[in-house]
Amino acid sequence: NAGVTQTPKFQVLKTGQSMTLQCAQDMNHEYMSWYRQDPGMGLRLIHYSVGAGITDQGEVPNGYNVSRSTTEDFPLRLLSAAPSQTSVYFCASSFGPVDEQFFGPGTRLTVL
């Protein structure tokens, strides 16, 4: 099993550009989440999903969109990148709502 995979590992964008961060898991997990990690702020939940076709907002959803058309994939879209979105982004998945979340290796995004 590959576990949770994320692409790309690094990305540099200009302000106003859009892009999609990819996340996939091969563990047949129903629950998936996107977090951003900033120094001194821990991980903050952006969006999460409790199954295919079902998503909801987390703590910091503004400027981000998600969809969950399959169990395996949970892409995160930045609509119009801003410097405030410079961060490390982690995707995670779990089998159940209170089970261990398995994290991907992260995407380091810089917005100029």
Next chain:
Amino acid sequence: AQSVTQLDSQVPVFEEAPVELRCNYSSSVSVYLFWYVQYPNQGLQLLLKYLSGSTLVKGINGFEAEFNKSQTSFHLRKPSVHISDTAEYFCAVTFSSNTGKLIFGQGTTLQVKP
């Protein structure tokens, strides 16, 4: 609002000394508590979790944590740390048994010195 607070941003400690990393959460009827560790330039991995039952939970690498409902705390302890324990530690809480919505604390950097 539901929140998690880690009281120390950095904890320096000498090798083989004991350590406690503190975590408090906002009061709720039901909580499910986790500690994750992040080694440099890596993702997060689970150290231990509390769902129900015994309030003392043992995890990997010799770590343990105690759930204290009256104090709304879930402090992480290790009796003797190693250099390899140098990492960032995150306390996290789920306040719902349905959504998997995990709220993280700010993180504590454990610096183990020789």
